[in-house]
Amino acid sequence: LRNLSARNRATMNQVVWDAYLANWTAASFLTELKHYDGPVELLYGEDDPFVTPAYLSSTIAALPRHNLRCIAKAGHYPMVEQPAS
Numbered sequence: 001l002r003n004l005s006a007r008n009r010a011t012m013n014q015v016v017w018d019a020y021l022a023n024w025t026a027a028s029f030l031t032e033l034k035h036y037d038g039p040v041e042l043l044y045g046e047d048d049p050f051v052t053p054a055y056l057s058s059t060i061a062a063l064p065r066h067n068l069r070c071i072a073k074a075g076h077y078p079m080v081e082q083p084a085s
Contacts, residue, residue, distance in 0.1 A: 033062035040066045045074035045081070 012020065040063045044051045053060075053068060060066055074082040 030058055030062050033059070036063065037065060042066050042068045043071055043078070044068075045071050045076060045078045047073065047075040048078075050076055 008017070042056055042059065042063075044053065044056065056068065060068060071078040071082055
């Protein structure tokens with residue numbers, strides 16, 4: 001976590017960092033999602049304490065053609081923790 005935070009701080013100025021955090025904490029796309037009827041693959045890491053099926057429940061409800069899949073033995077960054085072989 002320290003490395004990730006340090007890298008982000010080193011590569012982003014404060015304006016970019018503030019916009020990034022605002023996007024993750026204040027943005028809501030649920031009203032737009034209801035207009036999309038295509039297939040969607042939703043992935044989450046089995047050991048992710050943040051993005052869980054419960055956390056995704058509003059998104060799942062807005063996307064009737066979703067497929068929810070768990071990535072075993074992965075946390076919040078499955079591409080790092082369980083990269084493709």
